[in-house]
Structures are given as C-alpha cells and as structure tokens.
Amino acid sequence: MQELIGLIGSLCFAFSSWPQAYYSWRTKSAKGIKWSFIFLWLSGSFFSTIYALYYQKYMLLPNYLCGGAGTLIVLYIRLKEYKREREAER
Amino acid sequence: MIEYLIDVCGWIGALSYSIYSIPQAIDAMKRGYTEGLSTGMVLLLFFGALCSLIYILPNFSSPLFYNFSISLMAASTIFKYHFFPRK
Numbered sequence: 001m002q003e004l005i006g007l008i009g010s011l012c013f014a015f016s017s018w019p020q021a022y023y024s025w026r027t028k029s030a031k032g033i034k035w036s037f038i039f040l041w042l043s044g045s046f047f048s049t050i051y052a053l054y055y056q057k058y059m060l061l062p063n064y065l066c067g068g069a070g071t072l073i074v075l076y077i078r079l080k081e082y083k084r085e086r087e088a089e090r
Numbered sequence: 091m092i093e094y095l096i097d098v099c100g101w102i103g104a105l106s107y108s109i110y111s112i113p114q115a116i117d118a119m120k121r122g123y124t125e126g127l128s129t130g131m132v133l134l135l136f137f138g139a140l141c142s143l144i145y146i147l148p149n150f151s152s153p154l155f156y157n158f159s160i161s162l163m164a165a166s167t168i169f170k171y172h173f174f175p176r177k
Contacts, residue, residue, distance in 0.1 A: 009141030012134045019130025032126025040110035048103030054096040
C-alpha cells in the first residue's frame with residue numbers, strides 16, 4: 001500500500017507540468033506563471049537528471065525528464081509572450 | 091572530484107525541487123487568487139506532494155521528508171487560492 005502511494009505521488013509530480021503546458025499552449029499565455037517557478041523547476045529537472053544518470057538511478061529519470069519537458073513548453077510560451085509584450089511597449 | 095560535483099548537482103536539484111512552488115504560492119497569497127494556472131497542475135502538485143509525504147512518513151528523519159513537507163505547504167497554498175480565492 002505504502003509503495004502504491006509513493007508511486008502515485010511520483011507519477012503526479014512527473015506529469016504535473018503537462019496540464020499547464022497544454023493550458024498555456026491552448027490559451028497562448030503563461031502570464032500568471034512566475035519566472036522563478038519555471039527556472040527552479042527546470043533547475044531541479046536538469047541537475048537531478050545529471051545526478052540520476054551518473055549514479056544510474058534510471059527509475060528516477062522518467063520523473064525528471066517528463067516534468068522538465070512540460071516546463072520547457074511553458075518556458076517557450078512565456079518567452080514568446082514576454083517578447084510580444086516588449087514589442088507592444090515600443 | 092567528479093563525484094563531488096555530481097553530488098553538488100544532486101543537492102542543487104533536490105533544493106530546487108523542494109522550493110520551486112514557493113514563489114507561485116507567495117504570488118497567490120499576495121493576490122488572493124491564482125492567475126493563469128491550470129487546475130490539472132494545481133491538483134497534481136497537491137496530490138503529488140501529499141502522496142509522497144505519506145510514502146516517506148515512516149522515514150521522517152530523511153531529507154526527503156523536509157523536501158515533501160515544504161512542497162506540500164506551497165502546493166496547499168496554491169490549492170487554497172486556486173479553488174477558494176479571497177473575495
């Protein structure tokens with residue numbers, strides 16, 4: 001039972017950025033997302049992936065890579081939006 | 091030397107993962123509501139932190155216990171202001 005709860009928790013974390021990526025993609029906006037939220041999430045994915053690769057903890061990799069992939073999409077949309085805002089200001 | 095650097099990477103990764111939702115939680119607290127967040131992400135963050143904390147609870151001296159406790163506090167704050175915004 002304990003293992004199942006741990007697996008559910010891990011899966012929730014792994015895919016938590018995907019609904020946000022889909023939502024931001026559909027609305028073409030990620031304005032409410034803080035930059036620090038995106039960069040800390042990416043930093044977590046990146047550094048943890050290096051750690052897991054080196055120590056061959058391959059079970060952890062899908063968790064970090066899935067989370068990172070969704071966050072990269074959010075970052076891309078946020079950057080595009082930021083660029084649009086800057087151009088509108090000029 | 092390389093192992094030391096990899097361990098530093100592990101620590102930076104773990105630290106980033108434990109605090110990443112705090113800025114979003116503080117923003118939600120200041121506004122009294124969340125803006126532009128998907129309901130799916132709010133739910134997954136909350137239940138992810140909750141289930142992971144329940145999982146790690148028997149080893150409560152583990153660093154992961156503190157990691158998931160901080161994550162759960164931030165995720166609960168976001169959850170609260172997403173579903174029950176301040177009027």
